[in-house]
Amino acid sequence: MKQIRIKCWVEDDGEKLFGPGPNELIKKIHKEGSLTKAAAVMNMSYKKAWDMIQRLNQNSEEPLVILKKGGYHGGGAEVTAHGLEVVAEYDKLEKEITDLINRQDLLKLLK
Amino acid sequence: MKQIRIKCWVEDDGEKLFGPGPNELIKKIHKEGSLTKAAAVMNMSYKKAWDMIQRLNQNSEEPLVILKKGGYHGGGAEVTAHGLEVVAEYDKLEKEITDLINRQDLLKLLK
DNA sequence: AAGCGTTATGTATTTGTATATATATCGCAT
DNA sequence: ATGCGATATATATACAAATACATAACGCTT
Numbered sequence: 001m002k003q004i005r006i007k008c009w010v011e012d013d014g015e016k017l018f019g020p021g022p023n024e025l026i027k028k029i030h031k032e033g034s035l036t037k038a039a040a041v042m043n044m045s046y047k048k049a050w051d052m053i054q055r056l057n058q059n060s061e062e063p064l065v066i067l068k069k070g071g072y073h074g075g076g077a078e079v080t081a082h083g084l085e086v087v088a089e090y091d092k093l094e095k096e097i098t099d100l101i102n103r104q105d106l107l108k109l110l111k
Numbered sequence: 112m113k114q115i116r117i118k119c120w121v122e123d124d125g126e127k128l129f130g131p132g133p134n135e136l137i138k139k140i141h142k143e144g145s146l147t148k149a150a151a152v153m154n155m156s157y158k159k160a161w162d163m164i165q166r167l168n169q170n171s172e173e174p175l176v177i178l179k180k181g182g183y184h185g186g187g188a189e190v191t192a193h194g195l196e197v198v199a200e201y202d203k204l205e206k207e208i209t210d211l212i213n214r215q216d217l218l219k220l221l222k
Numbered sequence: 223a224a225g226c227g228t229t230a231t232g233t234a235t236t237t238g239t240a241t242a243t244a245t246a247t248c249g250c251a252t
Numbered sequence: 253a254t255g256c257g258a259t260a261t262a263t264a265t266a267c268a269a270a271t272a273c274a275t276a277a278c279g280c281t282t
Contacts, residue, residue, distance in 0.1 A: 001124060004204070008117040008212065010221055017113070017221060036228060045271055050230070060221050067229060070279030074227025082220070089217045093115070096215075097208055101119065104207075106200045109193070110121055110128060110171050147258060156241055161260070178259060181249030185257025 002110060004101045008093060017059050022052055023090050029065055030079040030087075038077070053077075060086075113221060115212045119204060128170050133163055134201050140176055141190040141198075149188070164188075171197075 009019030021044075028038035039049035050067075057063040064083030069075040079087075120130030132155075139149035150160035161178075168174040175194030180186040190198075 002121060002128070003123075004119060005122055006117060006119040006208065008115060010113060010217060011116055012113045018217075034228070046229090047231080047272090048270070068279095069227095069229035069277075071228085072226085072280045074280090075229050075278075076227095077229085086217070086220045089215075089220055093212065093215050093217055096211060097117065100207060100211055101204065104200075104204050106121060106197070106204055109197045109200055145258070157259090158242095158261080159240070179249095180247070180257095180259035182258080183250045183256085185250090186248075186259050187257095188259085 002107055004104060004107060006094075006097050006101060008090075008097060012059065018056065018086065018090065020094075022056055023087055025049055025052060026056075026064060026079055026083055026087050029077045030084070033076050033078070035065075035067060035077040113218055115215060115218060117205075117208050117212060119201075119208060123170060129167065129197065129201065131205075133167055134198055136160055136163060137175060137190055137194055137198050140188045141195070144187050144189070146176075146178060146188040 007020060010017045024042060025038060025044070028041050029035060032038045032041065035049055035053065036046055039046045042049075053065050053067065057065065060082070062082040063080055064086060066078045066080060067075070068078070118131060121128045135153060136149060136155070139152050140146060143149045143152065146160055146164065147157055150157045153160075164176050164178065168176065171193070173193040174191055175197060177189045177191060178186070179189070
């Protein structure tokens with residue numbers, strides 16, 4: 001079945017900062033409380049997930065995710081209020097664009 | 112400088128059919144009258160451009176581009192009226208989405 | 223101090239995509 | 253019939269991105 005799809009992201013001088021990948025990752029971290037588990041659930045390598053969080057935190061004045069190592073349970077990951085806010089805003093943007101494309105005629109032109 | 116960027120495309124069961132690449136390619140073909148030249152202008156390999164046109168034509172009831180080989184000038188490429196229509200529709204969609212994202216708040220959240 | 227599960231980090235391997243290269247084909251003009 | 257510039261097509265190579273793997277460090281609990 002044919003469909004129009006979209007992707008949106010925030011970039012800084014050509015470097016991708018925040019997009020669908022980070023958005024989903026943060027949601028999973030919020031749910032799992034662990035970067036290791038979140039990455040596993042997404043079928044993403046831990047390294048990729050870790051690098052992603054570093055890039056995100058380094059490019060925002062406030063961190064989006066706080067990683068803690070050691071301790072009783074070995075450590076964990078916590079999404080900050082700011083992180084949740086970014087996710088909510090991104091979801092909103094994505095939804096508005098999706099609503100928009102549903103009012104388009106492009107699809108009719110390609111069999 | 113931070114900015115929101117978007118990409119939209121038409122896909123069929125996960126297979127990408129039409130997006131920014133094909134859109135630009137068709138415009139260049141229309142301008143140059145030749146697939147070879149259009150690919151060169153875009154810095155795209157001829158093979159990639161040729162494959163793209165095949166996929167496009169095979170997935171639309173009417174062809175978007177007609178390739179002619181042989182003849183006085185060796186051949187050439189012509190964009191059909193239908194092809195131009197698709198390009199116009201895609202440009203319109205892209206513009207509407209761009210207008211939409213300029214009214215968003217996501218950017219303010221990421222430093 | 224021992225154990226646990228997690229974060230932290232670098233390196234090697236694999237995978238997939240893009241490109242380069244080479245060659246064949248076509249058909250009109252001269 | 254020869255030359256030209258374009259399309260047509262397969263294969264080999266190069267490059268980039270993702271992943272797998274291995275290992276260290278951490279700090280709380282018992």
